[in-house]
Amino acid sequence: MNIAVLGTGSVGATIASKLVSLGHDVMMGSRTAGNEKAVAWAQAAGARARTGTFADAAGFGEVVFNCTKGGASLEALRAAGDGALDGKVLVDVSNSIPPLPPGSASLGEQIQQACPGARVVKALNTMNAAMMVDPGQLPGAHAVFVSGNDAGAKAQVTAILQSFGWRDVIDLGDITTARQVEAYLGLWLALWKSLGTMAFNIAIVRR
């Protein structure tokens, strides 16, 4: 599949490299063409990796991962161009640091509103980058969540997550539930501090 990854940070590079390793063609998008971090990533990642602007990447990908910082996501998506994401699956991995005030719409909802033609799925924002693409580093079927309005888009994202090794993909409901997984960031940060490692995740234990 042709997949775009918006953002050149560690989350973007980690997800993009995993997608390349699974045989996808991946374009990393950034504000300007020739972004140093994007070029360095593409050189390391091999023939299936390429780079471009946010608009280039949005045009290239059937599925688009938003891995930009939460505070920069809406601007990055605007830079992708009006309607560029129409009909596409937009996987929103972003978190807001510092957290959004309680009561405000989540980033996932804000992005769906800003890109009404995109099929936004919130996912993967509840663990660190290494865990996102390597859930097998921990035992058992620990959890990743999907939130979105489009069932077909959630099914496509679920299949990608399963290809990463995820065994318990929980559909939380429509995009308004992005609020709940974004609000979990505070508990994640407290657990990181308490446990002294980022190599953890939550499992949803039920009968």
Added chain:
Amino acid sequence: MNIAVLGTGSVGATIASKLVSLGHDVMMGSRTAGNEKAVAWAQAAGARARTGTFADAAGFGEVVFNCTKGGASLEALRAAGDGALDGKVLVDVSNSIPPLPPGSASLGEQIQQACPGARVVKALNTMNAAMMVDPGQLPGAHAVFVSGNDAGAKAQVTAILQSFGWRDVIDLGDITTARQVEAYLGLWLALWKSLGTMAFNIAIVRR
């Protein structure tokens, strides 16, 4: 031990009955003496169970569980009387429904501020009442959290939680981390809706 439970709802009754079954002497406190639900609970729970006002209960318990509704907790603790909780372990189980307005401190923090002499420990607000006292209904060492400023109080609460059957009691830090477990309520509600059962809990999986 002499333990007080403030609140006559299902959380209060469930915790109070569990404490009686473990051999503690328990007083259920309510706004007025002779509260019908409290009296009915005490009659069913047997000789170690008794009832009283919030002030009676606060005087009785070495450890005091706040099981009142979040919106009524501060008033209930005021009714217990100034200084009545000084030096006591105050286990705050409350949640705010609907969520607290933007920018406000958590209930746990508000309670610690309102009762500066009490040793407040936030705990057990991340699952339903049946799960609080019967974690063994699910397999494995799923998680319960404690937040508070007093290490000795957290150790005492941890021992009580272990007597309930909890095997993974995670110390999140000081009382400001109550904010994170209270913010988890939204995710709990979304999971309830998605899973169609309250019989679940999170485990923190790590190596």
